[in-house]
Amino acid sequence: MSDTQSENQSQSSSETLNFQTEAKQLLQLMIHSLYSNREIFLRELISNASDAIDKLRFRAIEDASLLGDDADFRIDITFDKDAGTLTIADNGIGMTRDEVIAHLGTIAKSGTAEFLANLTGDQQSDSQLIGQFGVGFYSAFMVAKEVEVLTQSAAGGDGVRWRSSGEDAYSLDVATDLPRGTQVILHLQEDATEYAEDARLRHIVTRYSDHIGVPVRVFSTPGYGASEDEEFVPELEAVNSAQALWTRSRSEVGDEEYKEFYKHVSNDFEDPLNWSHNRVEGKFEYTSLLYLPKRAPFDLYNRELPKGLKLYVQRVFIMDDADQFLPLYLRFVKGVIDSNDLPLNVSREILQQDERVTSIRNAVTKRVLSMLEDMAKKDPEQYQAFWKEFGEVIKEGAGEDFANRQAIMKLLRFASTHGGNSDKTASLADYLERKKEDQESIYYICAETYETASRSPHLEIFKDKGVEVLLMFDRIDEWLMSSLSEFEGVPFVDVMRGDVTLPGESKPEEDNEDSDAEEHPLTERIQAVIGEKVEGVRPSKRLTDSPACLVLSDYGVGIQMRKILEASGQSMPETKPFFEFNAEHPLLHRLDTEQDEDRFAELVELLFDQASLAEGGTLQDPATYVSRMNRLLMDLLPANEA
Ligand code: ADP
Ligand code: MG
Numbered sequence: 001m002s003d004t005q006s007e008n009q010s011q012s013s014s015e016t017l018n019f020q021t022e023a024k025q026l027l028q029l030m031i032h033s034l035y036s037n038r039e040i041f042l043r044e045l046i047s048n049a050s051d052a053i054d055k056l057r058f059r060a061i062e063d064a065s066l067l068g069d070d071a072d073f074r075i076d077i078t079f080d081k082d083a084g085t086l087t088i089a090d091n092g093i094g095m096t097r098d099e100v101i102a103h104l105g106t107i108a109k110s111g112t113a114e115f116l117a118n119l120t121g122d123q124q125s126d127s128q129l130i131g132q133f134g135v136g137f138y139s140a141f142m143v144a145k146e147v148e149v150l151t152q153s154a155a156g157g158d159g160v161r162w163r164s165s166g167e168d169a170y171s172l173d174v175a176t177d178l179p180r181g182t183q184v185i186l187h188l189q190e191d192a193t194e195y196a197e198d199a200r201l202r203h204i205v206t207r208y209s210d211h212i213g214v215p216v217r218v219f220s221t222p223g224y225g226a227s228e229d230e231e232f233v234p235e236l237e238a239v240n241s242a243q244a245l246w247t248r249s250r251s252e253v254g255d256e257e258y259k260e261f262y263k264h265v266s267n268d269f270e271d272p273l274n275w276s277h278n279r280v281e282g283k284f285e286y287t288s289l290l291y292l293p294k295r296a297p298f299d300l301y302n303r304e305l306p307k308g309l310k311l312y313v314q315r316v317f318i319m320d321d322a323d324q325f326l327p328l329y330l331r332f333v334k335g336v337i338d339s340n341d342l343p344l345n346v347s348r349e350i351l352q353q354d355e356r357v358t359s360i361r362n363a364v365t366k367r368v369l370s371m372l373e374d375m376a377k378k379d380p381e382q383y384q385a386f387w388k389e390f391g392e393v394i395k396e397g398a399g400e401d402f403a404n405r406q407a408i409m410k411l412l413r414f415a416s417t418h419g420g421n422s423d424k425t426a427s428l429a430d431y432l433e434r435k436k437e438d439q440e441s442i443y444y445i446c447a448e449t450y451e452t453a454s455r456s457p458h459l460e461i462f463k464d465k466g467v468e469v470l471l472m473f474d475r476i477d478e479w480l481m482s483s484l485s486e487f488e489g490v491p492f493v494d495v496m497r498g499d500v501t502l503p504g505e506s507k508p509e510e511d512n513e514d515s516d517a518e519e520h521p522l523t524e525r526i527q528a529v530i531g532e533k534v535e536g537v538r539p540s541k542r543l544t545d546s547p548a549c550l551v552l553s554d555y556g557v558g559i560q561m562r563k564i565l566e567a568s569g570q571s572m573p574e575t576k577p578f579f580e581f582n583a584e585h586p587l588l589h590r591l592d593t594e595q596d597e598d599r600f601a602e603l604v605e606l607l608f609d610q611a612s613l614a615e616g617g618t619l620q621d622p623a624t625y626v627s628r629m630n631r632l633l634m635d636l637l638p639a640n641e642a
Contacts (some may be wrong), residue, residue: 013170013172013173014173015171015172015173016169016170016171016172016402017101017105017169017170017171018108018168018169018370019105019106019164019168019169019170019171019614020094020105020106020108021139022107022112022113022116023105023106023107023216024168025116026107026112026116026138027138027166029119029126030138030139030141031138031141031142031166033454033517034453036138037210038192038558039195039204040139040141040196040208040269041139041140041142041143042077042201042204042205042209043089043204043208043260043263043264044136044137044139044140044203045137045139045140045184046075046088046209046211046212046216047076047209047263047264048136048137048182049075049088049089049090049092049182050212050213050214050264051073051092052090052092052093052094052181052182052316053073053075053090053091053092053093053138053214054092054213055092055093055307055317055385056073056091056092056093056154057073057316057317058316058317058318058319059093059154059386061316061344062345063344065156066154067154068180070091070179070180072091073087073090073091073092073214073215074090074091074214074215074216074217074238075088075090075212075214075215075216075217076088076089076090076216076217076218076219077089077201077216077217077218077219078218078219078220079196079197079198079201079220079478080196080220081193081196081197081220083538084187084188084190084193084196085185085186085187085188085196086144086185086188086195086196086201086383086453087183087184087185087186088183088184088186089120089179089181089182089183089184090181090182090183091179091180091181092154092181092182093152093153093154093181094152094153094154094155094180094181094182095153095160095182096153096155096157096160097157097158097160097172100149100151100160100162100172101172103137103148104137104162104170105170109168109225111298111299111302114298114299115298115299117167118280118298134169136267137310138166140184140186141166142186143186143188143189143192143195144166144186144187144189144192145165145166145187145188145189146163146164146165146166146186146187147163147164147184147185147186147187147419148161148162148163148184148185148186148187149161149162149163149166149182149183149184149185150162150175150178150182150183150185151178151181151182152175152178152179152180152181152182152621153180154180154181154345157291158174158175158176159174159175159176159177159178160172160173160174160175161173161174161175162546164188169432177411177598180304181483194323198218198219198220201218202218202239204241205218205239205240206239207256207260208260208263209240209260209264210240210241210257210260211240211241211245211257211264212240212242212246212264213242213244213315214242215238215240215242215244216238216239216240216242217236217237217239218239219236232386237563242317244312244338245257245289246261246277246287246288246289246336246338247287247315247338250277253277258272258275258277258464259271259272261289262275262291262334262335263293263554265310265334265336266291266293266334268294268295268334270293270294270295271294272291272292272293272294272334273292273293273294273385273386274291274292274309274371274375274382274383274386275289275290275291275292275335276288276289276290276368276371277290278367279287280363283359284339284341284356284359284360285339285340285341285342286337286338286339286340286341286360287336287337287338288309288335288336288337288338288360288364288367289335289336290309290334290335290364290367290368290371291333291334292332292333292368292371292372292386293332293334293389294385294389295389296332296389296390296393300331300332300390300393305331305456306320306321306327307321307323307326307328307331307332308320308321308322308323308324308325308331309321309326309333309334309336309337309364310322310335310336310337311325311336311337311338311339311346311351312336312337312338312339313338313339313340313342313343313344313346314338314339314344315338316339317344317346318342318344319348322331322337322348322351324348324351324352324357324361324370325337325357325360325361325613326364326365327361327365327397327400327401328396328400329393329394329396329397329400329401330365330393330397331393332390333368334392334561335397337360337364339356339360341356342354342356342357352491362403365401365404366404366407369404369407369408369411370407371384372411373407373410373411376410376411376427377622384413384423384425387413387425388423391412391413391415391474392474392475392476394408394411394412395412395474395476395477395480396476398411398412398480398482398483398484398574399476399479399483399484405484406479409428409447409484409487410427410429411427411497412427412428412429412430413424413425413426413427414431414470414471414472415453415454415470415471415472415473416421416431416445416468416469416470416471417454417459417463417468417469417471418434418464420467421450422450422471422473426470428442428487428488429488431468431470432487432488432490434468435467435468435490435503436466436467436503436504438503438504439467439503440490440491440501440503441490441491441493441501442470442486442490442491442492442493443462443467443468443469443470443488443495443500444469444470444471444472444492444493444494444495445458445459445469445470445471445472445483445494445495445496446472446473446474446477446478446481446494446496446558446559447471447473447559447560447562447616448559448560448616449473449565450471450473452473452615452616453471453472453473454471454495455614456549456613456614456615457543457545457546457548457549457614457615458493458495458496458549458551458615460542460543460544460545460546461502461541461542461543462495462502463544464544465502465503467502467503469495475560475564477560478558478560479561481494482561494558495542495551496558496615497551497552497553497554497556498551498552498553500541502541502543508627520538520539520583521582521592522583522588522591522592523537523538525537525600525604526579526581526604528603529600529601529604529605530579530604533576533608534550534577534578534579534608535553535575535576535577535578536578536579537578537579537580537581538578538579538580538581539582539583540579540580540581540582540583541583543580543581543582543585544582544584545582546582546585546614547581547582547585547587547588547607547610548579548580548581548582548607548608548609548610548611549580549611549614549615550577550578550579550580550608550611550612550615550617551577551578551579551580552575552577552578553575553577553578556575556576556577557572557575559615559616559617574632579608579611581607587607591603591604602628602631602632605624605625605628606625606628606629606632609625
């Protein structure tokens, strides 16, 4: 994607390439918005070095020759105070020229352009957004005026020298005699020389990178790798504990360490919300360390979102984003699985069918669900924060995961008429606890927004009688409710549908359902006007204040679902609603006495359109509605004197 500036394509001479537009934008933002916490650049570079070592270790399983005579993996951080340079060197997999261009010159992550479009220019909120995007390699430019990368791929070929001052372009040269792996050399900015100091570096490494599974060593030396002074023997002591964090026992690992490790595996900038670390022994042995993020990624609904856990087999890194260990609806969970039983050469294809994987996945799913249930019990506030971010995805689970449906239903939260605002949510258990003694249903309503739901005329009688109704307004709710029938034996009832039965009333019998409808004189007159548009007309039991409302049949597609399906280009079979009128309403009393049939028809049409508007529907013919409304207004207003 980068365009070549230099005409000279010769491999041996220098070439200047432009950063991909997105990369350039992100780089600029990074430098300017994350400035307040710039020491994290070191964490990012160490994290990359550790990933590079993991990758080589994995490749060497099949081809040990890749290791050559250097199998002692390590990350060395050296500095030269006088020169103002800091070097992070690894003996990992390295990069070829093409890889350097692809990884350091572009951002491959899907959705980057949309992401950038979401930035506001406000530093604080932007820095949070960038944080969830993952800061990565470019964070080096927060402290460096120039970054140099020397890298030699383990696969052989020429070494590469990449250089940039973080503006529009970078240069590439061939570099020879490099040791295997990558050296990132930072030419520190004048105000960042503190990062060329032993104590400061050790402190940062201990703080952010203690969990890294290979030794991270800090020492002062001129010219690592290309050292002319062969005699120079620095003090080679690892600063970190160099033991993969998840292999340690829970009691040994501090919260801060867990949090830093999370940032390493997730690329998240913020602390996790919660985590669960478990060693499982039995039929299959594995360790899982699962994290819940604080915030949903901006691309949670992107199908190509990389998801899943980091997979290790007997401590050896195998792959990122192993999505076979989690159901789709838990795609936001981050962490590590380390299995003792899977073969080292396991592939994604094998993972897909392996019974060990299925068994781990089932266990991990239960683990996450019980972690959530625990959180909901012990820390409702934290759970509420979680729910706000991920509730919609958990709802997918309630619809899809039959085996765990009962557990997932306990996790669901809904706004309700009891709460008074959209943030006050209730669990289904809360609802059952509050329900009336003679109440045999869990009542709910689906609409497009909280406001539409909470003010719907369909709720009037429920409010009147103090019966709680769950208010649903997430896009997914109607789909969800179409797959749930009951909770703890109590059926769900959509108050917008069918002939609702209120607590204490007996269910109307099938065959006399329409009996009282036929008794009302207005039924037939109204039917004559809007009969084409509706399934039927009947007096309502739902309404106390509004004159009329529309009611779906038990199986008709609701408005929310209809809008979603229509937006996705599907044609919908027309399902007609019932028109219910409030026979006690003064407007209907007047209507009853209206002798002029034309005027009667006009008023009924208006009531019909209003009922449709009140439930968030769209009018088929808004222009006619407006002109009818205006005629009515003209009748009401006194004529001008002149
Ligand atoms: P991320 O680590 O999330 O992929 P980064 O911006 O940190 O994003 O790094 C971009 C890519 O550059 C990495 O995915 C990797 O392919 C490559 N890379 C960075 N540092 C190294 C390194 N030390 N050795 C090999 N490859 C590296
Ligand atoms: Mg990285």
